[in-house]
Amino acid sequence: MVFLVSAKKFPDSFSLLPSDSSDALFRYRKVMSVLFLLGSLLHAPDVVGIGPLSRFNAVSSFQELPVLAKLVTATWCVGGPMSAVFANKNLPIADFMVAFVASVEIIVGVDFKSGYGVEIPEPIIAAQAVNLVSAVGLRLWEKKEKDEEEERRDDDTNNNTR
Secondary structure, three states, X not given: OOOOOOOOOXXXXXXXXXXXXXXXXXXXXXXXXXXXXXXXXXXXXXXXXXXXXXXXXXXXXXXXXXXXXXXXXXHHHHHHHHHHHHHHOOOOHHHHHHHHHHHHHHHHHHHOOOOOOOOOXXXXXXXXXXXXXXXXXXXXXXXHHHHHHHHHHHHHHHHHOO
């Protein structure tokens, strides 16, 4: 699988600002595809007891991990690659998958600060919160553009029938 390569045509001149919500979502999903692939690769070694959560908990197998550490590992090992693949293909389902993984990290990081086998650093929690806000904001922008387009079509239809 090759990431950051797409069939979508890039404009002749590159702009840091997206041209519309579709362009913004495309860019967001491309970035998320790489980040979530890396996140899943980071947590995958915990499945065999040699990853960061395994070291943090001084265990050598997935079975020995505390329940929350298993939840975070499973979320990243299943949800991370799925999010990455869907995001790389620019599929809307990716936004929900990314939101799910981000929500798990935020909830575990905020509600279970210590003594549960998982201590998610505050910058990661903040980054995931920004990620969620970005996804929601971009989807709202997309909805607004679609509603405006539908309104224009309805106006055109009404003007043509008079």
